[in-house]
Amino acid sequence: MDTGSDERGGVALGSRAPAFIKASRPLHLSWQVGVFVVGLAVVAGGVVMLPLPGPGWLVIFGGMAIWATEFVWAQLVLRWTKRRVTEATQKALDPQVRRRNIILTTVGLIAVGALVGIYLRTFGFVPPWKINH
Incomplete structure (x- = not known):
């Protein structure tokens, strides 16, 4: 997919890897594995921070944002979360x-x-x- 806009005016779903990486299937697969591992490490760190001092949820959402650079499912989860947070903020105000x-x-x-x-x-x-x- 390209990195243009979708029909709702948001950023299109799909990989945001550089074109030269997307051009080679093995390189793109390696890229996705790397993004997944880094995102998993960040999310795991956030989960560890939940009962400990630290910004656990913020770190978890940071890991999701890392995943969202490559995976559509993470992009959809972040869109849903952003919508819910915006609704809660408007309700609280x-x-x-x-x-x-x-x-x-x-x-x-x-x-x-x-x-x-x-x-x-x-x-x-x-x-x-x-x-x-």
Whole structure:
């Protein structure tokens, strides 16, 4: 496929390898294997970062972007993800949703503050695991 535009105005799906690489089937296959291995290493690093400190999801999407330079399935996944993130962002910026989230956060903080106040009045500055019944 060429790297022109598709019918929706986006970038066409398919390999973005240089023309001289696409011209040779063995070279193109080697290129795809290399792109897959590098993308897999980046995605694996992102998965490792999920429970550890680090930008796990960002790294995973970076690995997907590497795969998307060569594989149509990854391009479609990234398009879907971008659409979903855009929709979520627009929904989060909706004034009614923002107002509801601010109200819920305020009520939650007041409730937590009241519970902490009750605890401190009852037990003082004693950690819960050192309270004698």
